[in-house]
Amino acid sequence: MQGQDVRPRLRRVGIFGAIVAAAIAVIAGLGFTVAGLLWPVGSTADAATSAMQSMAMGRAVTGTPYWNDVAGTPFHGDGVTRTYYISADEVVWDYAPSHRNEITGEPFDAVADTYVKSGPGRIGSRYLKCIYRSYTNASFTHRITRPADQAYLGLLGPVIRAEVGDTIKVIFRNTCPFPTSMHPHGVFYGKGSEGAPYDDGTKGKLKLDDGVPTGDRHTYTWPVPERAGPGPGDGSSVMWMYHSHTDEVADTYAGLIGPMEITRRGDARPDGSPKDVDKEFFVLYSVMNETLSPFLAANIKRFAAPPYPAHPDDDEEFGESNLMHSINGYVFGNQPMMTMHRGDHVRWYVMSMGTEVDLHTPHWHGNDALVNGMRMDVVSLLPGTMVVADMVPDNVGTWLFHCHVNDHIRAGMLTRYRVVD
Numbered sequence: 001m002q003g004q005d006v007r008p009r010l011r012r013v014g015i016f017g018a019i020v021a022a023a024i025a026v027i028a029g030l031g032f033t034v035a036g037l038l039w040p041v042g043s044t045a046d047a048a049t050s051a052m053q054s055m056a057m058g059r060a061v062t063g064t065p066y067w068n069d070v071a072g073t074p075f076h077g078d079g080v081t082r083t084y085y086i087s088a089d090e091v092v093w094d095y096a097p098s099h100r101n102e103i104t105g106e107p108f109d110a111v112a113d114t115y116v117k118s119g120p121g122r123i124g125s126r127y128l129k130c131i132y133r134s135y136t137n138a139s140f141t142h143r144i145t146r147p148a149d150q151a152y153l154g155l156l157g158p159v160i161r162a163e164v165g166d167t168i169k170v171i172f173r174n175t176c177p178f179p180t181s182m183h184p185h186g187v188f189y190g191k192g193s194e195g196a197p198y199d200d201g202t203k204g205k206l207k208l209d210d211g212v213p214t215g216d217r218h219t220y221t222w223p224v225p226e227r228a229g230p231g232p233g234d235g236s237s238v239m240w241m242y243h244s245h246t247d248e249v250a251d252t253y254a255g256l257i258g259p260m261e262i263t264r265r266g267d268a269r270p271d272g273s274p275k276d277v278d279k280e281f282f283v284l285y286s287v288m289n290e291t292l293s294p295f296l297a298a299n300i301k302r303f304a305a306p307p308y309p310a311h312p313d314d315d316e317e318f319g320e321s322n323l324m325h326s327i328n329g330y331v332f333g334n335q336p337m338m339t340m341h342r343g344d345h346v347r348w349y350v351m352s353m354g355t356e357v358d359l360h361t362p363h364w365h366g367n368d369a370l371v372n373g374m375r376m377d378v379v380s381l382l383p384g385t386m387v388v389a390d391m392v393p394d395n396v397g398t399w400l401f402h403c404h405v406n407d408h409i410r411a412g413m414l415t416r417y418r419v420v421d
């Protein structure tokens with residue numbers, strides 16, 4: 001039964017990926033060709049193109065003012081130091097804690113069971129994972145529990161917030177059974193706070209951040225210069241992701257990823273969030289490949305029934321059953337509701353992580369957003385990309401928010417948000 005359904009699906013994933021890649025290449029090529037025809041490479045054409053861009057963007061894109069924008073002002077460190085106590089902790093994570101399809105309102109069907117049903121040789125919806133969690137201080141005895149309206153964050157790490165000019169300090173502890181780290185995007189980091197092992201010519205203390213052994217700690221220090229905050233075309237805040245980069249692939253599949261928000265100087269509330277935004281939502285679209293998690297063997301032993309797959313790394317059907325098409329770690333609408341008021345200034349930060357199947361097109365039903373000044377209700381994500389979308393919802397109701405990739409819809413990459421009066 002499952003075999004008949006899953007094998008053709010696997011083939012379609014490959015063909016679909018190839019078609020999308022080809023389409024992107026063709027569109028990009030056409031764009032360059034058209035631009036080349038209109039403005040053949042050369043002096044006056046270049047000047048005209050620059051002038052056009054300047055007019056379109058409302059600011060200079062050449063010369064000293066432009067390059068000053070690119071560089072941003074030097075870091076002054078005149079803000080505050082924001083200290084976060086974050087631990088990488090092992091947890092049992094359930095991608096479908098309600099054990100039903102919340103999008104259809106029905107029990108899981110056979111297609112959904114491919115991913116969520118445990119049994120002989122199948123792990124199901126629960127997996128051991130390693131996620132970032134926030135604590136009150138360096139004793140790591142009191143974990144900060146999320147209020148109900150933040151439950152939608154799911155397996156994402158704590159939201160790290162800062163204003164340009166601040167310094168982010170993370171006291172990091174690792175309790176997971178493998179070395180982990182914290183690697184930030186966007187902000188400034190020295191070699192002792194990068195959290196990624198590679199041959200960069202450093203040694204000794206500057207390697208301690210690369211992979212923190214089980215039971216150990218490391219302090220990461222990330223100054224926030226202007227170039228880590230909003231650029232001239234951004235709103236009052238931007239989002240960067242952070243994730244473990246010791247074994248980048250296995251660590252992120254284990255769940256070690258979280259959001260970081262940087263607000264423009266002078267635009268932040270005391271907690272670092274932007275003053276002009278009422279509601280913020282941080283959302284990760286990712287096909288979590290649990291077959292590549294460091295917990296694979298432990299998960300089979302703990303959650304699957306015998307007979308176990310003889311070759312778990314090379315079993316297509318078993319592999320498909322471990323592809324969790326998740327939104328913040330939830331499938332088939334199991335994510336706690338994201339709720340906002342009509343007329344709120346809502347800022348969505350959407351990101352993706354993963355591999356070539358992780359081209360996601362999150363689509364909001366019911367309301368539209370502005371992205372880079374353009375009106376959209378679907379945004380494009382590739383692995384490691386981050387998009388900011390601003391919305392002022394005018395349409396009350398419970399609305400679908402889902403990936404528009406057909407294969408991902410079938411696999412449960414759907415959730416809902418609610419607009420209330």
Ligand SMILES: [Cu+2]
Nearest residue numbers: 360403405408
């Ligand atoms: Cu998708």
